[in-house]
Each structure stands twice: as structure tokens, then as C-alpha cells.
Amino acid sequence: MERTGKSLQLSRRQLLQVGAGAAAFAVTAGKSALAQSSSPTELLVTGGGGDFGVKLQKAYYDGFQAASGIKIVPQPYKGLAELKAMVEAKAWGQADVLLTSAGEAAMAEKLGLSEPLDYSLVKKDDLMKGSFGKNYFLTDVASSVLAWNTDAVKPGSEPKNWVDFFNPSNRAPRALFKNWNQTFEIALLGAGVPIDKLYPLDADLALKTLTAIRDTIRWYEGGAQSQQMLGGGEVDMGMLWVNRADGLVTDGKPVKYLNTNTVLDGDAIVIPAGHPNKDKAMKFAAYMATPEPQARLTNLTPLGPTNVKAVPLIEPDKLAKTATAPAFAATNRFQDFAWLADNGDKLTEMFNKWLLG
Structure with a gap:
């Protein structure tokens, strides 16, 4: 995507x-x-x-x-x-x-x-x-997947879920989409919120989760940039769109990713x-x-x-590589697009204020 x-x-x-x-x-x-x-x-x-x-x-x-x-x-x-x-x-x-x-x-x-x-x-x-x-x-249907660089993250220490990804004790640099849309959902999953309980989004909890790893975040604004960060070793792990993560794998980059427990758009x-x-x-x-x-x-x-x-x-x-494949479909969910449209004003203002803080 x-x-x-x-x-x-x-x-x-x-x-x-x-x-x-x-x-x-x-x-x-x-x-x-x-x-x-x-x-x-x-x-x-x-x-x-x-x-x-x-x-x-x-x-x-x-x-x-x-x-x-x-x-x-x-x-x-x-x-x-x-x-x-x-x-x-x-x-x-x-x-x-x-x-x-x-x-x-x-x-x-x-x-x-x-x-x-x-x-x-x-x-x-x-x-x-x-x-x-x-x-x-x-x-x-696209998914935001948890991906990591296998040169930086050794076998046995790779993140197994979003809770691992957002663990504040891990000080490794990580890539996130510079947008509350998608990023808030992923942060809430990182806080342990069940995927079927994401909406209405708890923006305060999402920002608290992001704050705990704030100094390790490397923001990207487009798919190509996220690939460069992860494939080039600027970050150890990141949230990437599935086609971008899979493109790195296909190109022979040292990257693996998970296609489970994530939001779909x-x-x-x-x-x-x-x-x-x-x-x-x-x-x-x-x-x-x-x-x-x-x-x-x-x-x-x-x-x-x-x-x-x-x-x-x-x-x-x-x-088999898609988020809607039988092996993954039951673990993932669509974003609530109508809810996002109704609440975009408030969440945009909260996220932008947090970025400036």
C-alpha cells in the first residue's frame, strides 16, 4: 500500500x-x-x-x-x-x-x-x-506489521508481539508512522489492549505508551522511508506496511516480520x-x-x-502472505473507519500537541 x-x-x-x-x-x-x-x-x-x-x-x-x-x-x-x-x-x-x-x-x-x-x-x-x-x-487489504532487522536482533531476542515492541526497557531504535492513525492502534496493542477492544481508542493510553519509548522512536512519513530505515539498519525494528516489509524480504534484506495481531486498512x-x-x-x-x-x-x-x-x-x-490468509485472519481486525472519521479532529490535535511537547 x-x-x-x-x-x-x-x-x-x-x-x-x-x-x-x-x-x-x-x-x-x-x-x-x-x-x-x-x-x-x-x-x-x-x-x-x-x-x-x-x-x-x-x-x-x-x-x-x-x-x-x-x-x-x-x-x-x-x-x-x-x-x-x-x-x-x-x-x-x-x-x-x-x-x-x-x-x-x-x-x-x-x-x-x-x-x-x-x-x-x-x-x-x-x-x-x-x-x-x-x-x-x-x-x-493491507496490514501494519511488526518487522525487525535480523542483523541487529538476534534469534531468541526478536519481538514476539506489540507488547515486546513497546517494552520501554528495550532501548533499541524503532520506526513508527508519524501519524496517530494506525500508530495509536498499535500503541494500544503494545499496552496490552485486546484487539477486539481497541475502539473507542484510548488516546491517553496510546500517548502514554508512546511516551515511554519516545527517545527511541524514529518517525517515517512514507513507505519507502520505512524500508530504508529498517533495511539499512537505522532502526532495529519497526511498524511497516506489509507490502513494504515483504518487499525487503524479497530483495534479500535481513528482515523478518509478523502478520498477526494487527490492524487492517x-x-x-x-x-x-x-x-x-x-x-x-x-x-x-x-x-x-x-x-x-x-x-x-x-x-x-x-x-x-x-x-x-x-x-x-x-x-x-x-x-499465504496476506493478513487475511486463514493462518492470520482471526488474529487481525479492520480499523473502525467510521469511528476514525468521527474522532479525527480530537486525535489529530492530541497527537500534534504531543509531538511538539
Whole structure:
């Protein structure tokens, strides 16, 4: 999964302050691409780039073009603030469809920034419970895994769970995502909170747990940075997104990871509210919900499908690496996306204040 460190970092108050400057930027940026966005044979889709972008192309974009005649034109990742500016300015030339984090998708729905999806085209009954809302659904399932560098952490002393990871007596440097979203959940697991009792999040306890290891934390703001930290030996262990951790293993780096007792999220599809291309965008959304392309993505990277009918189409050794594989599924849980959207303001302010303290 491809994210930026800005995911869910802006409170609703901050979003309302994006203002005319951001809107003007959106209009300016959108003018050059407006004709392209209006083309009946193209769709502008924002999402992850780099290696993950190549995998999205192979799993989804090429197949959709072959089936529909509509070409997907990838665009740089856009977060919640950019979506808000785009919708308010009607700067449609920036994107027809967004692939964003599930938490941001839930916030976009709550703020009225996204279109309701047509579930007559998407078979909701085929999607995993907890993987969709009125205005979004997850196209894949990612997990935040506990990973460690085997050169730094010798056999027998490796962390066996999040409680070990957050043990303050261990002064080893460790990597964490510089965002309360996901990090608070992991910290609460480190404090011994059962995974089925995570919500509502106890932010005070999460911050207390983080405070106990504060001087050992090395923050990252993106997946590539987390890989560099762990694979390069800057940290002994870290919370990494599963595809990033597995990528290190595949590349022969001295890394191992656990895919159990963790929270699940994923890339979610969002259509900007009021978009004139929403009908065409909905066709693409419906395609992304089908089993065949979801299975192709899992065969390329260890992100599980949300369509349960994709499972038989996935190579067994590839499925075994996902957090939704039979060996791991019962130990993990989805984030409560609606709760995150409802409480993002307060938690953002608490985390930012703690960072400054």
C-alpha cells in the first residue's frame, strides 16, 4: 500500500482553513488537464506511484482499458485537503477517481466530499464485512506489521508481539508512522489492549505508551522511508506496511516480520462529489470491485482482496502472505473507519500537541 505521511493529519478545522489559496491552486492545476479529464476515452486516477503504481497498472488499469476502451491515466497521490480544494473549486481536471487511505475515504464521506457509490453495479455481498461505506470501498487489504532487522536482533531476542515492541526497557531504535492513525492502534496493542477492544481508542493510553519509548522512536512519513530505515539498519525494528516489509524480504534484506495481531486498512476508491464524470468513474469503481483484478494485485504484492470470490483465483503462496490468509485472519481486525472519521479532529490535535511537547 502506498501512503503519504499526510494521511489523516489535517483536522476538520484545518481543512476548513484551506481557503481560497488552495482552491485557486486547484483551479490553476486543473485547467491544463480539464480537456483530458473530459475525454470520453480516458479517466484520471490518483494513487500510489513507483513499483506500486506499476502493479496497479498490471492488476487494474490495463484490464479495464481492454474491457471498456477507457484508458486510465495515473495521477500523483492526493489526500483529503487536495480533494476538498478540488471539489470546492470544481477543478475536475485533477482527477476523476481517487485511490486513498480508508480512513481518509471515511472522512471524505462524512464531510460530503465524495459521491455515493452505485451498489447496484458493485456486489456488496461479495465484499468483506467492514471493507466499505456508502461512498467508498477498499480495493485491497493491507496490514501494519511488526518487522525487525535480523542483523541487529538476534534469534531468541526478536519481538514476539506489540507488547515486546513497546517494552520501554528495550532501548533499541524503532520506526513508527508519524501519524496517530494506525500508530495509536498499535500503541494500544503494545499496552496490552485486546484487539477486539481497541475502539473507542484510548488516546491517553496510546500517548502514554508512546511516551515511554519516545527517545527511541524514529518517525517515517512514507513507505519507502520505512524500508530504508529498517533495511539499512537505522532502526532495529519497526511498524511497516506489509507490502513494504515483504518487499525487503524479497530483495534479500535481513528482515523478518509478523502478520498477526494487527490492524487492517487498505486503498479505498473515492469519486469526488459533483464530478461530471461520475458515471464513467463508477464503471471503473465497479471493475475494481470484481474478483479477477483484485486477485491479480494479490498475486503481485501481499495485499489481500476485499472481494471474497477473488480468493480461489490467487496463487496459494501469494495468499499465504496476506493478513487475511486463514493462518492470520482471526488474529487481525479492520480499523473502525467510521469511528476514525468521527474522532479525527480530537486525535489529530492530541497527537500534534504531543509531538511538539
